[in-house]
Amino acid sequence: xxxxxxxxxxxxxxxxxxxxxxxxxxxxxxxxxxxxxxxxxxxxxxxxxxxxxxxxxxxxxxxxxxxxxxxxxxxxxxxxxxxxxxxxxxxxxxxxxxxxx
Numbered sequence: 001x002x003x004x005x006x007x008x009x010x011x012x013x014x015x016x017x018x019x020x021x022x023x024x025x026x027x028x029x030x031x032x033x034x035x036x037x038x039x040x041x042x043x044x045x046x047x048x049x050x051x052x053x054x055x056x057x058x059x060x061x062x063x064x065x066x067x068x069x070x071x072x073x074x075x076x077x078x079x080x081x082x083x084x085x086x087x088x089x090x091x092x093x094x095x096x097x098x099x100x101x
Contacts, residue, residue, distance in 0.1 A: 001026065003017060005025055006070070007061075010028060011025070011026045011027075012026070012027045012028075012046040012049075013026060013027070013028045013029070014028075014029055014030075014031045014033065014042055014046075014056075015028050015029070015030055015031070015056075016030070016031075016032070016033060016056070027046070029042045029046060030042075033056065033072075033076035033079060033080065034071050034072070034075040034076040034078075034079050035079065036079050036082060036083060039079060039080065039083040040083065040086070043065070043087055045085065048087075049084075049087050049089050050089065050090050050091070051089065051091045051092075051093065052084050052087075052089045052092050052093070053074055053093045053095065054077060054079065054080050054089070054092065054093065054094045054095070055071050055095045055096075057096075058072035058073055058074070073101070077094070
């Protein structure tokens, strides 16, 4: 994100819960990432999107069920891919939230 800001890109983060942006010049929009309607509302607020980086995922916790992870991770990724197609995003970058060995 820092590199994008240094290179002059406008950065907007879609987040699941209301948090303050970690950096100035970054807008954070709350959206239900597995709900296309919520994503389309966020896109209208954000404006045109050239590149979508997907780095969000629910991390393992003892009190969460398998269905929670399926909705939070797999279904959210599918919804973001569908949204990216509808928004005519030029590039979709999918990255892991954890170190992959």
